[in-house]
Amino acid sequence: MRIAIIGTGYVGLVSGACFSEFGVSVTCVDMDADKIARLSRGEIPIFEPGLDQLVASNTAAGRLSFTTDLKSAVKGADAVFIAVGTPSRRGDGHADLSYVFAAAEQIGEALAEQPGERTVVVTKSTVPVGTGRRVERILKKILPPDRFDVASNPEFLREGSAIQDFMRPDRVVIGTDGEHARTVLRSLYRPLYLVEKPVLFTSLESAELIKYAANAFLATKITFINEIADLCEAVGADVQDIARGIGLDGRIGGKFLHAGPGFGGSCFPKDCQALVRTAEIAKAPLAIVDTVLRVNDARKRRMAQRIIEACGGDVAGKTLAVLGLTFKPNTDDMRDSPSLSILPALLEAGATVRAFDPEGMDEAKKQMPELDYCGDAYETMQGADALVLLTEWNEFRALDLKRVKALLRVPVVIDLRNIYKPEEMSAAGIAYFSIGRPPAVEPGDVPVAANPAGLRAIA
């Protein structure tokens, strides 16, 4: 089999590398000439664990190549995947489909110039329900109907574990009306059939909506536990116990129940927004998802205030050390990261922010040039008035707390990911603020009352 993938970003590159690992011949196309030049030299333009080896071995085996020339890539392909970006459209929150439609047109024109077999045009980008039909209409204007089929094959991989997610997905969803498309996609995903991963065939519309419904549901789960965390703080309960206590219920499940600063990233915020807009147009409003977005936005804004309260109510003239800038660990992706809401608010309040992130700093520097970027975690906290843990990278999980206390000018740690146990921070003599957990209390001690921001301090 031979396929082309249009768009060589987080999804296109991982999908291309993984399909080539399945034994398929893959050409990855991108209009970003610099990206393609780097890939052709063996450089990986994004950080994704394991991707460098996978790309190197499949490129060396001759199964994976990179080009800016869409026409040559599409020639003779059994399937062409569209994996371009679908960001939020400025102003109204709809998905911006201009890249998808431009790619569809280019694919149609390329196929029209090269008479040949039938090609399956597959949308892997996350697109609102109805987009596949519009892609079909674009192609119909350029090509005779017996030259193409359209399909939707949404991608569920998570940045940071993208290869594992692609190779061992919970399920593959394929939406199409065409028997030929079903046959081609079934054989592309054959290695997953062999390891008994469920492959779900649906209509185009259902496949498109499954992706949005999945993201909206996960975002709802996170937002739900975040609100429960606020309640825990008010009543002296521990959100981690609640998460475990409800997560062990098979009907609920333990994943996506980690309280934190609010969800971010390149998918949940924009996909929830696009889904809400789609539902409005369809006159079937999604009040829950709409509320999730509003609650989450407010939460991210409130996090800066929490940090300020933990610093005694004022950060003007103070220095804050921040560890973690990306929206989650094991990625360099800064898109819609909570740090982009929280840190500018701290700067606005007069703080100096020293920051470190293992992979996200190049991108962060473009978006937040006012921060002081440091070389490692300990350098960041030197002389700071508080330490803020914003993203739970593994290397921040086992900090030497004696050293942390010695380096900080004021021993205050605000842990927005609940990486540490209140007891260990208390034992290290650090005032520790976390999310939805009561303070460590020695037998006989009187708990410190919740402060006005809802945080509990351990003296």
Ligand SMILES: NC(=O)c1ccc[n+]([C@@H]2O[C@H](COP(=O)([O-])OP(=O)(O)OC[C@H]3O[C@@H](n4cnc5c(N)ncnc54)[C@H](O)[C@@H]3O)[C@@H](O)[C@H]2O)c1
């Ligand atoms: N990032 C994720 O974790 C993730 C997970 C699942 C689904 N998705 C969805 O997958 C899609 C792609 O996301 P991404 O994060 O990989 O985006 P990205 O921005 O990293 O990559 C998109 C790439 O497409 C290229 N491109 C755009 N138009 C093109 C054209 N006409 N020809 C050639 N190249 C073109 C861009 O130059 C860019 O390199 C989005 O719809 C996203 O919602 C993303």
